[in-house]
Amino acid sequence: MEGIDNVASIRDVAKKAKVAACTVSRVLNNSGYVAPETREKIEKVIKELNYIPNELARGMFRQKAGSIAMLIPNIVHPFFSTLASYIEKELYNRGYKLMLCSTDADINKERDYMETLKSNIVDGVISGVSNLQLKEYKNFNKPLVMLDYVVNSKIPVVASNHKLGGELAAKKFIDSGCKNVIHICDDKTTKVLSYQCHIALENMLKVHNIKSKAIEIKWNDFDFEGYLNLAKKVLIERPDTDGIFAADMPAAAFLKAAIKLGKQIPKDLCVVAYDGTYTTNSNILNITTVVQQVQLIANKSVENIISLIEKDNIIEPYTEIDVYLREGETSF
Amino acid sequence: MEGIDNVASIRDVAKKAKVAACTVSRVLNNSGYVAPETREKIEKVIKELNYIPNELARGMFRQKAGSIAMLIPNIVHPFFSTLASYIEKELYNRGYKLMLCSTDADINKERDYMETLKSNIVDGVISGVSNLQLKEYKNFNKPLVMLDYVVNSKIPVVASNHKLGGELAAKKFIDSGCKNVIHICDDKTTKVLSYQCHIALENMLKVHNIKSKAIEIKWNDFDFEGYLNLAKKVLIERPDTDGIFAADMPAAAFLKAAIKLGKQIPKDLCVVAYDGTYTTNSNILNITTVVQQVQLIANKSVENIISLIEKDNIIEPYTEIDVYLREGETSF
Numbered sequence: 001m002e003g004i005d006n007v008a009s010i011r012d013v014a015k016k017a018k019v020a021a022c023t024v025s026r027v028l029n030n031s032g033y034v035a036p037e038t039r040e041k042i043e044k045v046i047k048e049l050n051y052i053p054n055e056l057a058r059g060m061f062r063q064k065a066g067s068i069a070m071l072i073p074n075i076v077h078p079f080f081s082t083l084a085s086y087i088e089k090e091l092y093n094r095g096y097k098l099m100l101c102s103t104d105a106d107i108n109k110e111r112d113y114m115e116t117l118k119s120n121i122v123d124g125v126i127s128g129v130s131n132l133q134l135k136e137y138k139n140f141n142k143p144l145v146m147l148d149y150v151v152n153s154k155i156p157v158v159a160s161n162h163k164l165g166g167e168l169a170a171k172k173f174i175d176s177g178c179k180n181v182i183h184i185c186d187d188k189t190t191k192v193l194s195y196q197c198h199i200a201l202e203n204m205l206k207v208h209n210i211k212s213k214a215i216e217i218k219w220n221d222f223d224f225e226g227y228l229n230l231a232k233k234v235l236i237e238r239p240d241t242d243g244i245f246a247a248d249m250p251a252a253a254f255l256k257a258a259i260k261l262g263k264q265i266p267k268d269l270c271v272v273a274y275d276g277t278y279t280t281n282s283n284i285l286n287i288t289t290v291v292q293q294v295q296l297i298a299n300k301s302v303e304n305i306i307s308l309i310e311k312d313n314i315i316e317p318y319t320e321i322d323v324y325l326r327e328g329e330t331s332f
Numbered sequence: 333m334e335g336i337d338n339v340a341s342i343r344d345v346a347k348k349a350k351v352a353a354c355t356v357s358r359v360l361n362n363s364g365y366v367a368p369e370t371r372e373k374i375e376k377v378i379k380e381l382n383y384i385p386n387e388l389a390r391g392m393f394r395q396k397a398g399s400i401a402m403l404i405p406n407i408v409h410p411f412f413s414t415l416a417s418y419i420e421k422e423l424y425n426r427g428y429k430l431m432l433c434s435t436d437a438d439i440n441k442e443r444d445y446m447e448t449l450k451s452n453i454v455d456g457v458i459s460g461v462s463n464l465q466l467k468e469y470k471n472f473n474k475p476l477v478m479l480d481y482v483v484n485s486k487i488p489v490v491a492s493n494h495k496l497g498g499e500l501a502a503k504k505f506i507d508s509g510c511k512n513v514i515h516i517c518d519d520k521t522t523k524v525l526s527y528q529c530h531i532a533l534e535n536m537l538k539v540h541n542i543k544s545k546a547i548e549i550k551w552n553d554f555d556f557e558g559y560l561n562l563a564k565k566v567l568i569e570r571p572d573t574d575g576i577f578a579a580d581m582p583a584a585a586f587l588k589a590a591i592k593l594g595k596q597i598p599k600d601l602c603v604v605a606y607d608g609t610y611t612t613n614s615n616i617l618n619i620t621t622v623v624q625q626v627q628l629i630a631n632k633s634v635e636n637i638i639s640l641i642e643k644d645n646i647i648e649p650y651t652e653i654d655v656y657l658r659e660g661e662t663s664f
Contacts, residue, residue, distance in 0.1 A: 033644065050382035065453075066448065067448065067453075069431075074417065075407065075413045075416050075417045075420065075432065076410070076413045076414050076417045076610070078408070081407045081408045081413050082408050084407050084434070085406065085407045085408045085434065085436075088407065088434050088436060089436060092436070092441060097433065097444070097445060097448055098433065098434065099401075099431040099432070099433065100407065100431070100432035100433070100434070101429065101430065101431065101432070102416070102417065102420050102430065102432070104417075104420060104421060104424070109424060112429070113429060116398065116399065116429055121397075121399075121453040224610045224613055224614050225613070249614065252614045252615075253614070255616065256614070256615075256616055259616055278408070278556045279611070279614065281556055281557070282556050282581065282584045282585070282588070282611065282615070283584075283588075283614070283615055283616060284587065284588055284591055284615060284616040284617060285616060312365065
């Protein structure tokens with residue numbers, strides 16, 4: 001380590017404080033018991049000698065931390081857990097570890113995690129959440145890649161082609177002969193790009209004279225029972241509903257509610273999920289789904305964050321990844 | 333910060349190096365471009381003035397990092413993602429953030445993450461993986477709580493009562509009139525406590541003259557298609573199988589395979605899952621399941637790790653949490 005190789009050693013500190021080196025080590029590592037007055041003495045000597053522990057000295061000139069954080073709104077959500085899993089593998093292959101932080105879809109937690117991540121514990125952040133104000137992302141002081149959310153041209157974005165996703169779903173409803181489609185979405189205040197799939201769906205259905213209705217849900221907690229109750233309520237209140245478009249888990253809830261209400265699938269109700277995680281295939285019926293290519297999203301996110309960290313270079317400000325439709329047993 | 337309040341400031345460094353304070357900041361944060369010779373000069377002055385950046389100074393006397401790491405073998409696994417989610421909430425309520433690390437069920441990654449976590453980026457570790465040798469956990473230099481794995485009395489363990497779990501499942505098979513039960517388990521070399529449920533199941537079924545057969549799977553990758561293929565193969569090769577005991581996702585695979593093979597549930601096949609995550613209720617049929625009380629496991633793990641960190645005190649070396657049976661539609 002150039003420039004700091006003749007600073008005081010742990011032994012110098014121990015000698016001057018008249019304690020064993022391992023006691024100094026205990027203070028530095030905060031492990032095991034050290035009497036308060038001994039601790040005070042050691043801290044005083046550390047200051048006098050300007051001793052810098054190795055790992056801190058290393059951090060001081062910012063050797064790589066070797067870790068990258070990923071912010072996700074919810075660990076249980078199968079889309080984010082699957083994506084995080086691929087990102088972990090890809091990062092590890094490239095010599096980095098993943099520190100996964102779940103913000104619990106809470107803006108205060110998001111801000112809090114972002115603050116923590118400004119320190120040198122990670123080299124960069126891949127963020128799958130975006131509730132803060134634009135300037136908070138702009139002012140983030142280290143490499144950042146956003147998923148599904150545009151800040152500015154200096155922060156690379158990786159996103160699925162959600163417009164295509166909405167169109168593929170709409171086409172499936174048209175082909176299945178649906179007349180009344182309900183789509184379940186986040187509240188419209190959200191500025192995430194994934195919302196485009198709902199706009200595209202509505203537009204395309206309208207052109208084909210098919211009614212569509214958006215129902216907004218907040219998914220602060222990942223709550224299947226909540227989805228199931230909503231699904232039952234909607235299907236009872238709107239018995240002419242013949243098409244459902246929703247993320248994987250709410251789609252599974254509508255499928256289940258419809259079957260419990262005696263509906264035939266897909267004759268009475270066509271269900272198209274969005275995301276295409278393993279949950280769409282682990283059900284007794286395979287759910288027809290628009291699939292986000294999670295592995296590709298992971299690879300592109302990792303390429304971008306590593307390029308920023310190692311070369312201070314933006315590969316591509318906006319990477320768009322196509323989605324595709326996977327046929328299941330819940331549509332014609 | 334007592335003891336270090338009259339060290340050099342970032343402005344002193346900037347003045348002596350004849351650069352702007354923001355340039356010093358760029359060097360410290362490794363953000364933006366700084367000419368190599370300028371960087372060298374700044375690093376030299378930092379050394380001369382023994383400047384310690386605030387965050388490092390803080391770390392030096394080991395204020396709390398404010399974060400706790402959790403090691404899990406797989407983020408996608410619904411048991412671990414649900415548990416991690418509860419741990420995140422509970423830690424946050426107590427003023428700590430969660431850094432989640434997935435070891436991808438790989439012993440080298442586990443060792444690598446443990447090494448990284450020895451540094452001061454976290455105050456302690458809750459580990460849901462245990463592939464290393466006992467001494468590696470013993471020598472870990474900071475507060476550690478293990479899930480489902482006993483190291484020694486200095487490392488608190490939180491575990492479900494897996495023996496009870498196996499007995500509850502066995503009782504369900506007995507009550508459902510099963511004669512040939514297959515249970516799916518990890519390879520027997522594993523020393524995790526959860527293996528007890530398989531031993532208890534076998535013992536109790538034997539007493540009641542019910543045949544049981546363990547089939548071992550390795551779940552290095554969380555692969556529903558793999559489970560499904562195994563399930564089909566087993567059910568075709570062993571057509572007299574009338575009971576299946578497995579973790580949530582392989583249980584769902586057996587349920588699906590059985591229905592595809594034309595079996596009536598539960599008349600022809602009784603399925604009992606182990607874990608009881610949301611996936612057992614999100615299927616079209618509710619799967620009968622032995623439920624691990626994830627929220628309680630989370631709370632106890634957090635209580636234990638915080639007591640170790642803040643008081644160097646072990647609340648309880650071994651916390652056992654009861655499981656219970658939740659009736660579904662896949663058993664009598």
